[in-house]
Amino acid sequence: MTLFLEQVLNGLQLGVMLFLMAAGLTLIFGIMGIINLAHGSIYMIGAYAGTYVAMETGVYYAGIPAALAAAALTGSAMEFLVVRRLYKRDHLDQVLATFALILISNQAITLLFGRQPLFIGMPEALNSSVELLPGLFYSSYRLAIIAMGLLVALGLYLVINRTRIGMLVRAGSTNRDMVRALGVDIRLLYTIVFGLGALLAGLAGFMAGPILAVQVGMGEQILITTFVVVVIGGVGSIRGAFFASLIIGVFDTMLRAYLPGLLRQVMAGSEADALGAGLSSMGIYLLMALVLLIRPKGLFPAHS
Amino acid sequence: MSMKNIILAGALAAAVATPVLAQEPVKIGMITTLSGPAGYLGQDIRDGFQLAIDAEEGKLGGVPVELLVEDDNLKPGNGRQIADRFLNNEGVKLFTGIVFSNVAGATVPDIVDAGAFYISPNAAPSNFAGKECHENYFVVSWQNDSLHESAGQNATNLGFETAFVLAPNYQAGKDAISGFKRFFKGEIVGEVYTRLDQTDFAAEMAQIRDVAPDVVFQFHPGGLGIAFLRQYQQAGLLDMVPMVVAEPSMDAVILNAVGDAARGVNVSSHWNTDFENSANEAFVEAWKEAYDRPITYYASQGYDAARAIASALKATDGTLADADAFRDAMRQAAFESVRGEFSFGPNQHPVQNWFALKVVDGEDGKPTLETVGTVLENHGDAYAAECQL
Structure with a gap:
């Protein structure tokens, strides 16, 4: 039972990381109609900037503003220099241009930091385990990530549902042309949305630093899963991104943890392990296909 | 042809004859992975190899060598293309350097089928060790x-x-x-x-x-x-x-x-920096002198590959034209490996501790x-x- 709960927590932690990425991606896709493959690069740049500053200063928390600043700066620069030219182009052009951004930022990071991954320890205060239930120990840092993710989700909910900007964002994701027709400065709105997405990606990248390796190409690893989340949740829907992230996070973790074991009940050990590994890496894509079959617009479509 | 021309041609031929030919460096083609996250593997193999050449001031086994290095980007297709270019345009007869088994799998058959030698400093997939072994294929590192x-x-x-x-x-x-x-x-x-x-x-x-x-x-x-x-x-x-x-x-x-x-x-x-043999001590010291980064075992394999080649070049005076002689010389493994005892097994893969x-x-x-x-x-x-x- 404690193992199961621990796996649920692992799933939640993966889920909130995905949410930080997916929230930005789904808004950019939903409101601006841009497929931004370079979202993973912003995640990587945030991770590098934050980790570098934290390592140089020796203060973990000094990395947070650095990561956010670098991510926001990169995001705005991308929007201003490249993405702005793509709004009217078709998706293939957008994919090509943002794919080029991936290559450019990966190469730039290699030039600046080399090919060796960067490492940063966990902050002192969180470098321990908490006993949540008798016998259930869980890393405080991972708990902090879950808490941070939920806080961001709550904050986003309030911003989107309670503020004027949020109203415009909602309107924009439902009917872009109408918002423009009503005289809203859609360009500014786009820049805000892109910057917000970049901030969240940078935060996610920095928080992942102490757990994963901060290395070139780290963004692409999470990007694919993030797209799955966006599709399952419904393009343009923050609520959808939130629930889909948690579902994917828990589903993926559970498959990895339990599928080989279940298969071993019905077939030989090594075959079960190999098949289980194969199926669990396919799992989230199968789930996506299933969701698209039943609800082609995702679980919580923004345009409903 | 006038007498003058004949004399001129004779003089030219004499000028190009043996003494100059012997000075012509032996070209060694190194196809390796220098870019991407795994780029340091190829970099260390290259630098370890170069260290052995530098120790003899541009020679291996007393024979002048020219090392041609190309990056395969960890793509099997690139490895093949580079091998092709080295074989046909540069006339390279001696290859080394490949880091990854998938690149080796695509590249090595072309090299050995063209009659050239391949000395592996790293990857050694099982098929080349067994049924598809080849007399011109040597592995200095280990079988995977x-x-x-x-x-x-x-x-x-x-x-x-x-x-x-x-x-x-x-x-x-x-x-x-x-x-x-x-x-x-x-x-x-x-x-x-x-x-x-x-x-x-x-x-x-x-x-x-x-x-x-x-x-x-x-x-x-x-x-x-x-x-x-x-x-x-x-x-x-x-x-x-x-x-x-x-x-x-x-x-x-x-x-x-x-x-x-x-x-x-x-x-x-199969190797560590603290091995106590004279070859390893010399290697570790030379590396620390030349490079300001940790020594990986990849570097030791590059170095050993160069020294194995050196032993065979020395025995044959650098004439790769006689492939049988070079092959026999390689099989002797008459070099001091930085890992200590080393010999080739029947499939020209290492037998080692x-x-x-x-x-x-x-x-x-x-x-x-x-x-x-x-x-x-x-x-x-x-x-x-x-x-x-």
Whole structure:
């Protein structure tokens, strides 16, 4: 039972990381109609900037503003220099241009930091385990990530549902042309949305630093899963991104943890392990296909 | 043709004749991986090789050599193209350098079929060791399986009875686990194949803690391995369950990056910096003199490959034209390897000793690899019997 709960927590932690990425991606896709493959690069740049500053200063928390600043700066620069030219182009052009951004930022990071991954320890205060239930120990840092993710989700909910900007964002994701027709400065709105997405990606990248390796190409690893989340949740829907992230996070973790074991009940050990590994890496894509079959617009479509 | 022209032609021919020809450097084509996250592997092989050339001031075995280096970008197609260009445009007869088995698989057949030699400083897939072995193909490093066989033997020697094994779900990962199992005498209590793009191993850590095996064997190359080890420590498993790994999971660069999270890990290897033989001492000293970065075993393999080639060039005075003579000279392995005893088996793959290393605190307080014992003696590979040479 404690193992199961621990796996649920692992799933939640993966889920909130995905949410930080997916929230930005789904808004950019939903409101601006841009497929931004370079979202993973912003995640990587945030991770590098934050980790570098934290390592140089020796203060973990000094990395947070650095990561956010670098991510926001990169995001705005991308929007201003490249993405702005793509709004009217078709998706293939957008994919090509943002794919080029991936290559450019990966190469730039290699030039600046080399090919060796960067490492940063966990902050002192969180470098321990908490006993949540008798016998259930869980890393405080991972708990902090879950808490941070939920806080961001709550904050986003309030911003989107309670503020004027949020109203415009909602309107924009439902009917872009109408918002423009009503005289809203859609360009500014786009820049805000892109910057917000970049901030969240940078935060996610920095928080992942102490757990994963901060290395070139780290963004692409999470990007694919993030797209799955966006599709399952419904393009343009923050609520959808939130629930889909948690579902994917828990589903993926559970498959990895339990599928080989279940298969071993019905077939030989090594075959079960190999098949289980194969199926669990396919799992989230199968789930996506299933969701698209039943609800082609995702679980919580923004345009409903 | 006038008399004058004939004399001129004769003079020209004389000028080009033997003494000058002997000075013509032997071209060595190095196809290796210099870019991407794994770029440091090829870089170290190249620099180790160059170190042996520099030690003789541009010569190997007294014969002037010219090293041509090209980056294959870890793409088999690129490797083939480079080999083609070297063979046809540059007239290269001697190749080395490939880091990854998939590149070797696409490139080596072209090279040896064209009558040229390939001396592997790293990758040695099983097919080339067995049925598809070739008289012009030599491996100076190890056969791929031995890396993990030695880890299995190491776990057996250390007295562990239950093992939990993990590797990414791709060919090299599966080979690693089957190699480990071949020499591990205990029971496998958990076998997990992770995703090749997976960087968070929390679910696997929870499983390991639940099963509580005697030992964990894991093979995760490069950045994956670094993430795995750090999370292993973060999950508090480092002090609970010992770990054995093969050398690709714990080279000097990974050790540097992982730091404290590697303390106590058992590594099986064919080479280490602290080996006490004159060849190794000279190599380590020359490396420290020339480069300001840790020495990996890849560098030692590049160096050994160059020295093996040097021994054969010396025996044949650098004339690659007589392939049989060069091949015979290579087979002697008449060089002092930095790893100590070394010879070629019947399939021209190494027969060598494997050693147990352990990550301990170095003199400067940083974790370092220390040799603690021998794992396997005169170990060849399982495929030699299938090779008809």
